[in-house]
Amino acid sequence: MPAKEEIFENIQAVLVEALGVDEEDVTQEATLVGDLGAESIDFLDIVFRMEKAFDIKIPRGELFPEDVLTNPDYVQDGKVTEAGLEELKKRMPFADLEKFAENPVVQDFGNLLTVADMCRFIESKVEVTD
Amino acid sequence: MRWYWIDRFVEFESGRYARAVKNISLAEDHLHDHFPYRPIMPSSLVIEGLAQTGGLLVCEYNDFAEKVVLAKVSRARFHCEAVPGDTLTYTATLESIKEEGATVKATSHKGDDLHAEAEIMFAHLNDPRLGRLFDPRTFLHMMRLLGAFDVGHDRNGGPLRPPAQLVEAARAAGPPEHP
Numbered sequence: 001m002p003a004k005e006e007i008f009e010n011i012q013a014v015l016v017e018a019l020g021v022d023e024e025d026v027t028q029e030a031t032l033v034g035d036l037g038a039e040s041i042d043f044l045d046i047v048f049r050m051e052k053a054f055d056i057k058i059p060r061g062e063l064f065p066e067d068v069l070t071n072p073d074y075v076q077d078g079k080v081t082e083a084g085l086e087e088l089k090k091r092m093p094f095a096d097l098e099k100f101a102e103n104p105v106v107q108d109f110g111n112l113l114t115v116a117d118m119c120r121f122i123e124s125k126v127e128v129t130d
Numbered sequence: 131m132r133w134y135w136i137d138r139f140v141e142f143e144s145g146r147y148a149r150a151v152k153n154i155s156l157a158e159d160h161l162h163d164h165f166p167y168r169p170i171m172p173s174s175l176v177i178e179g180l181a182q183t184g185g186l187l188v189c190e191y192n193d194f195a196e197k198v199v200l201a202k203v204s205r206a207r208f209h210c211e212a213v214p215g216d217t218l219t220y221t222a223t224l225e226s227i228k229e230e231g232a233t234v235k236a237t238s239h240k241g242d243d244l245h246a247e248a249e250i251m252f253a254h255l256n257d258p259r260l261g262r263l264f265d266p267r268t269f270l271h272m273m274r275l276l277g278a279f280d281v282g283h284d285r286n287g288g289p290l291r292p293p294a295q296l297v298e299a300a301r302a303a304g305p306p307e308h309p
Contacts, residue, residue: 017204044201052225
């Protein structure tokens with residue numbers, strides 16, 4: 001059962017391998033897309049590596065609820081609706097969605113995920129010792 | 131289609147790994163530009179050969195029902211040159227596979243010497259409009275030509291056979307076009 005520090009270090013290693021960045025760049029507050037340069041295909045690579053590193057399964061849509069972002073019930077005029085935001089919060093309890101909620105443009109959604117969000121996601125899936 | 135960067139499968143173990151050979155020949159036109167008077171197998175085409183070896187392994191896993199594309203080469207390292215007269219042996223090992231795609235670790239050997247190694251990721255496309263790009267006749271033809279069904283084994287250890295739905299889809303698509 002890993003400690004929070006160990007989880008962070010493993011995620012650092014995953015992101016270094018998947019994105020080709022330096023370890024120092026992978027801080028808790030760094031955004032995957034904006035700061036670390038992740039592109040959409042990198043997310044699949046990151047999921048594969050996290051599954052291997054933590055010996056877990058990450059079903060489609062669990063980290064990134066693409067089905068919500070493409071559902072006409074939850075998105076209107078390129079922005080996520082109130083109902084959509086509620087659904088996102090339910091599906092992504094590990095993510096801090098406050099900033100996104102201020103201007104919920106669908107295109108910007110990918111930019112909000114931080115390294116800290118990834119750590120919280122993994123913590124919710126493994127038994128953490130602290 | 132003549133974009134073959136492997137010549138034949140020597141092993142094909144469904145769901146596990148595949149091994150193919152690539153013979154490098156002075157008859158390959160591009161070698162005389164790469165480079166003039168010093169023909170060297172381009173690394174990009176080695177990567178393509180590794181991707182073909184691994185990609186067909188990934189395709190076969192789901193009986194060619196998924197649209198598999200090369201999505202990312204996370205790592206590629208080359209340790210020596212490969213030149214005309216060499217036979218490269220490519221080994222692709224399936225690391226993981228899920229609904230969205232698969233990852234493969236691949237190596238290229240010149241005899242016993244490690245020539246190159248790569249980590250390759252494939253994605254399963256889910257846009258139905260792309261179906262036309264993935265002609266079942268092409269895959270059936272490729273697998274037969276490359277000898278996959280001569281050396282291959284299915285997941286029970288029995289001889290590898292063309293998946294029934296692939297044969298049926300190829301038949302429905304009509305007579306094969308000129309290769």
